[in-house]
Amino acid sequence: MKKIYLSFITVLLVALTAVSCQQDDELKGNVGYLRIEVGTNAYVDTRSVPEDYNPKQIALQILNSSNEVVEETDDWQELKGQQLHLTPGTYTIKASSNGFDGSESGFDIPYYAGSQQVTIESGKEKTANITCTLANVKVTVNYDESFQKFASATTTVTSELEDVAALDFTMGKELKPGYFPVGNLNVTVKVTNQAGQSNQKTTEITEVKARKHYILNFKVAESDSINKPTVTIDGEEITYTFQFNVSTEATTQLEAASANAWSNFAYVEGSVLSAESELEPTAMRFEYKTADADEWTTVTAANEGGNYKATLTALTPATTYVYRMVYEKGEENYVSDEVSFTTEAATPLPNGNLDDWYMSGKTWYPVTENDYNVSGSFWDSSNPATTTGAGALVNKNPTQGNSTTVHTSGGQSAELKSQYAGAFGIGKFAAASLYTGKFNSLVGTNGAKIDFGQSFVSRPTALHGWFHYTSGKIDYRGGNTPEGLGEMGTDDLCSIYVALSKKQKQVDNTKTETFLDLENDADIIAYGQLADAEAVTTNGWKEFTLNFKYKTLDPQDSYYLIIVFSSSKYGDYFTGSTNSVMYVDDLELVYGEPVTE
Template sequence: MRNKLTIITLSLSALAFGACANYGETPAAKGVFSLDVRMGEPVSRAVMSQEELLSSAKVSIYKGDFSGKVREYEYSQMPQAIYLPADDYRVDVIAGEAVKENPAAASWEQKSYKGSSDVTVKAGTSSSVTVTAKVSNVISKVAFDQTVADAFQSGYTCEVSLADTDGRLVYDASNSGSDGFFIPSGFEPSLYWNFSGTLKKDGSTFTKSGEIKSVEEGKRYRLNLKYTEKDGLLAFDLLVDDSTNNIYDDIIFEGTSTGIAQSSRYEIWAGHFTAHADVDEAQYDKDKVRFEVREKGTQDWTPVTAVRDSEGTFSAEIKGLAPSTVYEYRLVLTSLESGEEEILAAPSDVTTENAVPVPNGGFETTSNDESGKYKSFYDPSSSDPTLQKQWWGNGNKGATLVGSGSVICYPDASDYKEGTQSVCLQSRWVVVKFAAGNLFSGHFGDLIGTTGGTVYFGRPFTARPTALRLWVKYSGGVINRESGNVPSDGKKGNYDKASIRIALGTWDYKRYGGDADSPVMINTTDVSTFVDFSTDKSTIAFGERLITSDDSNPAKDWIQMTIPLEYSSLTTYPTHIIISCAASMYGDYFTGYDNSKLWLDGMELLYE
């Protein structure tokens, strides 16, 4: 739900006594404009308190035809009733640093807010208006790459300022990556930056400056500073990201109402969504708030008790829904005056997201399209378009250079849980190198001599599952093949482990070295290319299950496992999915037991 700092209710009424042309304070033949206040969620990141923001906020009322200002008030000085003729108006709100007598043109903490909304006051009726005041600063964000610290002595700085203002902010190593807030003035102002530092190399002073023209309110400008040395010349790489950001700490001015509040698109999943409601607790029992939901077109309603998030704000997570389905839900309250239940207004509709399955999750479809030496898990002649192209990759291309007897991923019709076969991943010693049995979404790249190869992970994917479920069987042993740089639990004498990983992310192939379909490229000869998806910044969800081959192995016979996805971002949609399975978890390090076997069957994504 929206991040509320302050809620101001603007209520406008026009009296049905006839028209009046002047805008004085006498009540005859005019409408009434009044202002109420209630507090929303506490301020979490603003230095000014809600009380300070409220008391200093300026509310201006203009005629709708832009012919002039009707009223201007500081909120704390505003009368309880203002009389206005029936007409069209515009309400402007300014709050925060910008309304101070001597505002700071640049600040690390103090923000400014602006908002505007139109309203029509009609004779004999009450009108309400919602004004959302958003952060109106020009925002800087300067970050220093590690190359800057490596090349320069301590004390390097980057000064940022706006044209025609005295406000300046100085970034150094201690505040790298912080937001700076500037109050812009004038027409199409520029943001200036100036870096200065002393090179460790020879003690010389290095400076570089630049200008970002026509900066805009409410936008964050990112300067990522990286030092490089090319062909004996000094260069300073600068990346400016001036894309619009959703700035936090909005102030919301809105009409007080009781009813369903709109859910964010990010809160609507394939199997559940979060419903919200605003409730006037002076009128309704806060302990008896609930939603009712049903599939649209059906008869029976299912009740779901709401949770009180804060005063007047309620929500409920509605679960057990079907994907790609339209549901309707309504708000049910109990009146404090009568004690009777009331159904508030008409139901609201919500459509759940799609549930995209894992292609060939039963591993029933195979072909020799890639090679006559081994089976691949797709078939160009299939009637199902999702099975006609490769989605699952493995390391057979490299392992079978010495012959088909070294296949490390193959269908197994002798041991399966569903259908007619499973897939078996078998680790082997192939002539001079250990090869872990593996299967992954993506494709194998190229061999790098006899030392390793490149592997491309990922497939395009935009859905948001909640878990991976599959049947698993595992047989391993004590590690007998080891490389020199393997982590300590991969040393000889330890039991081998199987790994099953799933990740959703927004990996850019230009950064991660892959291609558009499979953006993450791993070079098995270069540990620096390995990606830890549990901490990777482009990974938005991750789940993992390790299976040991010692006596505690739970999968000596077939068991069904569910691997939950833990989302690090609930407001980002993925672009790709990575599922990676290995009979030896340290196969990337050419380490494991050379006869470990991992069988998989009935793999599916859950959308709960």
């Protein structure tokens, strides 16, 4: 292997004692002499970046033991042949390329630096040698002959240090060495073949050190692509060899993208990466099957401006499938790589029939005793506001189980009774509520904080259930109720709404700005609510289905399911009727294709 040795600059500093009795007498024997000479053993081919930068020009500083500069120059030659008078003591001589500190990236801008400590003693001769070595990092890029068949190739080297510019090494242009300050590097190579197909790969180079020369070689693999480059270390040279299994020629290639899988269906799409001839869109299709099946199921691919899409239906929840994009017309037959996906679970709603109730202390919760003690309740209500803390004086549970008014025989429903909750002359109107989430805390005697939403792993498309509502005339109206809502003497309304959020949402009903805005809140990705026309006296049980209207169909990192029932719609404003009663029963989540806005 041809060796490339690191250039270095040697700074020779010679400290001489006095050479004549006349000088000793003149300086009273309390001084030494420093003679400076600089020599180089290699020529540095450089381009001036900055314009006046020349790595061969060595700047010097001489510092005493107090780190004070006693002598300095931008060019050592200004001190050449001179004798410097120094008081005996310890000095540090620093040498480096003048006009640049190595903190930026650029082509052909090596930065050299070195230092040496020397002790000047009266009557003695000292010699100090400083070797200025490469203090930044050198990177070169080479493209193998096999790479020349690509239409284009560019390697971008980026430092992980802040404010350091990336450098591009483009095939077909002069490939000069690049230099970076010491820090980890990211190497991204992007190639485009003659058919216009692009491919790229990024690799991180860690434990980067000064003086190292990183050589990046790229070539086309003869077989399967290698995920990681091979690395060869030879002294200061570290060679990375990258291989890509990407065709340099014009071929026909199809690509199936990642699937957007829901519980019982999946959105799939694909595209034509390259084609030797024009393809007939009607001959394109998708095929899918469970991961362990032998036979494929076919679905037509719809062409949307060159992007092919389809919806795979009747899938099984929590099941792994594979799919591929296929083109077949006459003797032309092309198939993409297979893409795997797993459908979401069709997660049932915990205690959806509302049969389970447990009293902890003075508070009723819709949960079994075991679940309450192990994981807590998925559901909560306004009960803690009137049974705990200052509310314990009231000792009322506006929301509790009811075994008399039920949708189906046996079991229980949730009974929500709006009422005035007060004691000793202190109290407020309390709308009964039932929601997924957690009662957080009281806000003095003025209200409460509620955390709406429970972590969920699926995307439901509707909430189905039954409610029974008797509306009273509004007899309490909070002072912060917006004009035109909940006027005294008008009919009260119940409320049902659902949402799927990216995170849990906290409402403080003493601060109206915290109230949920289902339509405009960026965290809410889907929502639905009962229309006011339906939120009136039902004269018995009434079936309802609330669709989740999705703002986006893209999968998210996390989901929180929000379901809220209230016997008085404007209860957050402490407005409603003490004669309003709502029963809720037999709730279930529906999974299917979503409704969009």
